[in-house]
Amino acid sequence: MADSRGGPLVLGIETSCDETGVGIVRGHTLLADAVASSVDEHARFGGVVPEVASRAHLEAMVPTIQRALKEAGVAASDLDGIAVTAGPGLAGALLVGVSAAKAYAYALGKPLYGVNHLASHICVDQLEHGPLPEPTMALLVSGGHSSLLLAPDITSDVRPLGSTIDDAAGEAFDKVARVLNLGFPGGPVIDRYAREGDPEAIRFPRGLTGPRDAAYDFSFSGLKTAVARWIEAKRAAGEEVPVADVSASFQEAVVDVLTRKAVRACKDSGVDHLMIGGGVAANSRLRAMAERRCEDAGIRLRVPRPKLCTDNGAMVAALGAEMVARNRPASAWDLSADSSLPVTEPHVPDPHAHDHGHGGHGGHDHDHFHELSKDNLYS
């Protein structure tokens, strides 16, 4: 359906965590990116509280859609489809977006595309750097996920190579920030302090980097504990905690492992492009180290601007537009919000529709969303 105007016009809705995002794209062109965040309401809890997020989504949903349509200067009746994050994510939060998308699509007589949040994080780069190379290697890092994914076709074939076995990278930032009393979310503030600190000051452990460890999996729980112990020891000795050095050294450990494994995955798979997405992709040290290591390895790095790396509706619209362009079947009206939608399912087609584009690549481990619970929020 890629037409003379530059591709399908699609509205995308994202409510998998604490951002109510609505984006509108035409093919690979971003027309609107409206976001309402409830992050401030979660700050005092030190993590995203699912019910607080769901309530905020309901308040913000329709106004954010209206704002996006206005920003894009398009009429809802001109849309070629409505895309929505069907999962993975917080169940109650996803359900608000899925219900809104269905209602709009039904009322407007447009096809509905329930799409995968992780695949959307990858596809958003089409808005920044044009068509994705096939295959694309992607490193997704945020408060909810840390994954290495190989995507031969972003609409039908996404393969998980590895993911975190405990905390997501962004969670480790949040927890370390809490131990340092720097507030929530931790990523931006640690990045800021780290610029004044020495990344070599303290040698924190690099998880899962031993010769027998899973090559593409991550672990940040041990690192988080090591940092907390180090800080406690300083405090117990009555010494001042060097916040900048701790931030820089902790960040260095995270970024070192992420980039090392991502570059290795590219080399092992013979892929000469690396895409980095997710909220942690906004981290300045991650960007710098990835640039250097990719350059050394002859890999072309693609990182979207920070606003497109964090959760947003434009990424969902971008994947939806690709679904339309490649004639993927739409979703059914009884589409579910699936909090643990496997990454191997880039979208959720109507089970009764004939899907001509889908490859037979089942059997991968499910990359289940690392749902925030009281345990991993407060421990």
Next chain:
Amino acid sequence: MLLLALDTATPAVTAALHDGSRVLAAAGEVDARRHGELLLPAVDRVLAEAGRKLADVTGIVAGVGPGPYTGLRVGLVTATAFGAALDVPVHGLCSLDGLAYASGLTEPFVVATDARRKEVYWARYADARTRLTEPAVDRPADLADEVAGVPAVGAGALLYDTVFTGVRRDGPEHQSAAALAELAAAKLAAGEELLPPRPLYLRRPDAQVPANYKVVTPK
């Protein structure tokens, strides 16, 4: 006039179409875990049965609860999204009022629905059309003196029938959008103000402020 009514505040996922004088079609299912899946197909069914299109609808009516939140939000966001996409007004009605209206009772009574966590959402009525109290959430045992022997309808009253001893087993157990639509049509015809389509949660979100972070160094 063509009203589309829907309610997902209770285990019933229900939709109905009303033309100002009568209910044209109604559909629904009782399934507390599949509100998101069931609502749109139910709307589609009532429209098909009445031979109308969503674009013909002149107003939306949504039950605003009280009800368990996740399901409640499905109906409200669907209603407000329909309203925005079609550019028609969206009205809210207390979900308990729909059950009260369906009861047809002419004497004082109470409506109670299941609020889970061993609590009920409930309100007192003078008759099927007149609510006397704001909806509340309480433990049934705390209401025993107030509701003993008083006629009662709704799944909450049936569930705690040792407290709601006047429960009417022939009364409505589950919400029906048909009753909600009839009540809304009557209120609109009488020039009464309906509620904005905003949720009645009646409880604060579950979230504790974490105490200072846990010390990880063994003592």
